[in-house]
Amino acid sequence: MALKNKSMYAILGILNLAPSTGYDIKKYSDKVLSGFWNENFGHIYPTLKMMLEDGMINILPGEINEKKVRYAITEKGRMEYEAWLLEETVQQPARSEFMLKLLFSSSLPREKVIFMLEDYKELHEKNVGKYLEMQKDLEQGNAIARDRVPFINAVLRRGILSGEAVIRWCDETIEEMRRA
Amino acid sequence: MALKNKSMYAILGILNLAPSTGYDIKKYSDKVLSGFWNENFGHIYPTLKMMLEDGMINILPGEINEKKVRYAITEKGRMEYEAWLLEETVQQPARSEFMLKLLFSSSLPREKVIFMLEDYKELHEKNVGKYLEMQKDLEQGNAIARDRVPFINAVLRRGILSGEAVIRWCDETIEEMRRA
DNA sequence: GGTTTCATGTAACATGTTACATGATTCT
DNA sequence: AGAATCATGTAACATGTTACATGAAACC
Numbered sequence: 001m002a003l004k005n006k007s008m009y010a011i012l013g014i015l016n017l018a019p020s021t022g023y024d025i026k027k028y029s030d031k032v033l034s035g036f037w038n039e040n041f042g043h044i045y046p047t048l049k050m051m052l053e054d055g056m057i058n059i060l061p062g063e064i065n066e067k068k069v070r071y072a073i074t075e076k077g078r079m080e081y082e083a084w085l086l087e088e089t090v091q092q093p094a095r096s097e098f099m100l101k102l103l104f105s106s107s108l109p110r111e112k113v114i115f116m117l118e119d120y121k122e123l124h125e126k127n128v129g130k131y132l133e134m135q136k137d138l139e140q141g142n143a144i145a146r147d148r149v150p151f152i153n154a155v156l157r158r159g160i161l162s163g164e165a166v167i168r169w170c171d172e173t174i175e176e177m178r179r180a
Numbered sequence: 181m182a183l184k185n186k187s188m189y190a191i192l193g194i195l196n197l198a199p200s201t202g203y204d205i206k207k208y209s210d211k212v213l214s215g216f217w218n219e220n221f222g223h224i225y226p227t228l229k230m231m232l233e234d235g236m237i238n239i240l241p242g243e244i245n246e247k248k249v250r251y252a253i254t255e256k257g258r259m260e261y262e263a264w265l266l267e268e269t270v271q272q273p274a275r276s277e278f279m280l281k282l283l284f285s286s287s288l289p290r291e292k293v294i295f296m297l298e299d300y301k302e303l304h305e306k307n308v309g310k311y312l313e314m315q316k317d318l319e320q321g322n323a324i325a326r327d328r329v330p331f332i333n334a335v336l337r338r339g340i341l342s343g344e345a346v347i348r349w350c351d352e353t354i355e356e357m358r359r360a
Numbered sequence: 361g362g363t364t365t366c367a368t369g370t371a372a373c374a375t376g377t378t379a380c381a382t383g384a385t386t387c388t
Numbered sequence: 389a390g391a392a393t394c395a396t397g398t399a400a401c402a403t404g405t406t407a408c409a410t411g412a413a414a415c416c
Binding site: 027041069 | 366367369370371
Binding site: 006009010013016032033034035036037038082084085086088089091092093094095096097098099100101102103104105106107108112116119123145147148150151152153154155157158161162164165166168169172173176177180 | 186189190193196212213214215216217218262264265266268269271272273274275276277278279280281282283284285286287288292296299303325327328330331332333334335337338341342344345346348349352353356357360
């Protein structure tokens with residue numbers, strides 16, 4: 001078998017919920033996974049092609065629109081996917097340009113640093129707001145399998161708690177910058 | 181000028197503190213920047229070469245060991261670096277394989293999910309421990325410019341607060357998984 | 361009739377990782 | 389003497405992003 005990139009698993013996970021087109025996968029990724037995952041077309045389409053060749057997925061026949069290609073996970077794909085779920089996850093190194101900059105900002109005027117932090121805080125406030133919205137939507141229970149709810153909620157809670165921690169850190173650091 | 185990758189700025193930031201070899205840069209990156217940044221040799225050496233050609237850095241002459249090449253930031257490099265510090269930071273999309281897996285884990289046995297979360301919690305406990313250690317070292321004030329201390333401290337505080345938030349989230353989610 | 365969304369895909373570019381090769385120096 | 393660390397670098401591979409091209413269908 002060819003390469004096993006992480007995008008493949010994201011795609012298998014999405015197709016395991018429902019057969020989808022490449023476009024659907026992108027939409028799901030942008031809407032639901034954004035915050036901790038991202039995909040782009042330049043990656044999705046070639047990966048789908050490769051997965052099709054490997055027999056992980058197949059094409060569902062006969063849509064209204066001939067241009068539309070809807071893929072479904074195969075038995076082989078599901079096995080690969082479930083093996084991945086059970087694998088140990090090695091954590092990959094993060095890259096935060098913001099933190100890199102901040103570490104090196106001792107020569108900047110303090111006002112500039114404070115401005116950077118306020119901006120960053122605002123961004124995270126917006127994120128937390130989005131997660132809270134999504135949590136409300138989830139409570140209304142829109143056509144989502146009941147057994148998946150605790151998992152979606154866990155992901156949203158993570159976004160909220162982490163975001164709030166960053167906001168508190170921003171406040172604290174802004175204070176510190178004003179004093180120092 | 182050629183490309184302006186982010187590694188270049190990390191390297192400029194390090195060289196702005198003190199002239200260093202490629203090896204030193206890697207060490208600094210692993211020790212101080214790890215947690216929010218990473219570099220590897222396969223990237224550092226070619227980038228140094230490119231930066232030398234662009235006149236961002238130069239080679240300090242006459243080391244004891246001829247094999248050792250020590251680079252210093254030039255005036256041009258410093259200007260480029262300071263412009264970067266002032267630039268707005270666009271946040272790049274994160275990719276957390278752990279969160280992706282968790283979202284898709286509704287079919288797994290609950291014990292397996294709890295085990296995953298406990299593992300993840302332990303990892304973050306270790307991280308927080310490391311940051312606390314580094315904070316202690318910082319208080320002892322080992323040859324670090326006084327004006328940089330608040331910035332290093334801010335970075336460490338971020339690591340601690342974020343880590344603690346993740347740990348709390350793990351506890352909460354483990355509880356939730358036991359109940360659901 | 362015009363704008364937005366749906367839909368697929370490629371090419372060029374940019375970035376990042378791993379394995380390998382080589383050898384000196386320092387520590388135990 | 390042997391192991392660990394210092395030190396540089398390349399090649400192959402893997403991954404990821406952006407811009408472009410194309411056009412249908414749905415919405416207003």
